[in-house]
């Protein structure tokens with residue numbers, strides 16, 4: 013997927029002494045100049061999964077140089093493995109190798125690996141360095157940036173975790189060539205999210221370029237990654253621990269997380285659930301008088317063009333949605349906190365959705 017028209021781009025997540033770079037470009041994985049500056053000592057553990065390891069582990073090892081003590085841990089694949097038990101395997105491996113506080117963990121893979129490795133790093137000996145090397149579109153535009161780490165609980169998504177920032181994010185855009193189309197679509201859901209919450213021009217650009225993006229056009233994908241990371245880095249710098257504006261990154265997630273938990277993690281991909289959830293949020297915004305029918309139709313069309321579902325699971329009742337949504341981490345008291353759209357390109361935090369409006373939406377939203 014190399015776009016030879018320009019060299020790598022570097023963005024910054026500005027967090028004072030914990031600021032870090034996001035390097036984005038083709039061919040970064042095998043080149044030592046990109047990884048070595050972020051290794052704190054000689055001990056390095058690369059954590060990946062059984063799908064990504066045969067594709068990219070040896071390339072990443074080439075980028076590590078020879079004078080390090082490098083261990084590898086290859087975990088099983090899938091959202092269902094995003095558990096405390098998997099994180100314990102990382103801690104066991106670190107202890108078995110005798111790794112100390114100056115070790116560095118490298119997360120090579122999608123958001124599941126990134127979230128778990130970040131959490132393992134946050135807790136190992138009360139915190140060690142880690143580097144994100146995201147290999148899915150979703151991880152490159154979202155999960156590798158911003159320091160939300162953690163695991164799922166059967167009762168709720170990402171319920172156990174910590175804020176722990178990486179030392180760097182290394183996005184090798186060449187890794188997207190092996191990504192299955194369904195996973196590419198899942199990543200596009202989070203890209204569309206940025207347009208909806210913060211950047212109407214970017215949304216219009218995505219509408220125009222969706223075919224190129226789905227066709228793995230290198231220049232289009234690189235631009236989408238750069239714009240997404242720029243917007244996420246700005247929001248994280250403004251509100252690292254989600255006291256206010258960072259919650260906007262949760263557009264579609266209250267509904268989406270409920271779908272993922274109800275369906276058993278992995279049956280619906282995170283991006284698919286977020287895609288359907290963003291349409292639900294748009295339709296609710298319309299019922300509250302903020303979005304026009306025409307604007308909702310644009311949201312539906314761009315989600316459909318990305319190859320994402322426009323329906324909720326057929327076996328999910330209104331009560332199923334509400335029971336899981338009541339546990340959402342954004343809720344601070346008895347109100348449901350939802351992220352809605354005031355207009356296309358601007359989102360808002362809403363604590364006062366009338367129960368009957370929400371129930372009406374949940375009853376009438378189409379099911380698969």
Ligand SMILES: NC(=O)c1ccc[n+]([C@@H]2O[C@H](COP(=O)([O-])OP(=O)(O)OC[C@H]3O[C@@H](n4cnc5c(N)ncnc54)[C@H](O)[C@@H]3O)[C@@H](O)[C@H]2O)c1
Nearest residue numbers: 063122123124125147148150151154155160187190191282
């Ligand atoms: N921390 C955050 O801010 C944040 C943001 C968004 C999502 N997330 C989390 O991220 C997870 C979803 O991430 P994801 O969509 O990357 O899923 P994932 O990590 O499960 O990866 C998707 C699939 O693609 C495979 N894969 C990875 N790279 C590949 C490549 N280059 N070629 C071929 N196959 C490849 C994986 O093995 C997996 O089967 C969810 O758990 C979600 O909650 C976290």
Ligand SMILES: O=C(O)C(=O)C[C@@H](O)[C@H](O)[C@H](O)COP(=O)(O)O
Nearest residue numbers: 154158160169170258261262265341
């Ligand atoms: O970085 C954030 O903040 C986000 O909300 C990004 C989301 O896309 C991501 O799915 C995140 O993991 C959700 O966080 P949660 O706090 O709702 O579990």
Ligand SMILES: [Zn+2]
Nearest residue numbers: 202265282286
């Ligand atoms: Zn998400």
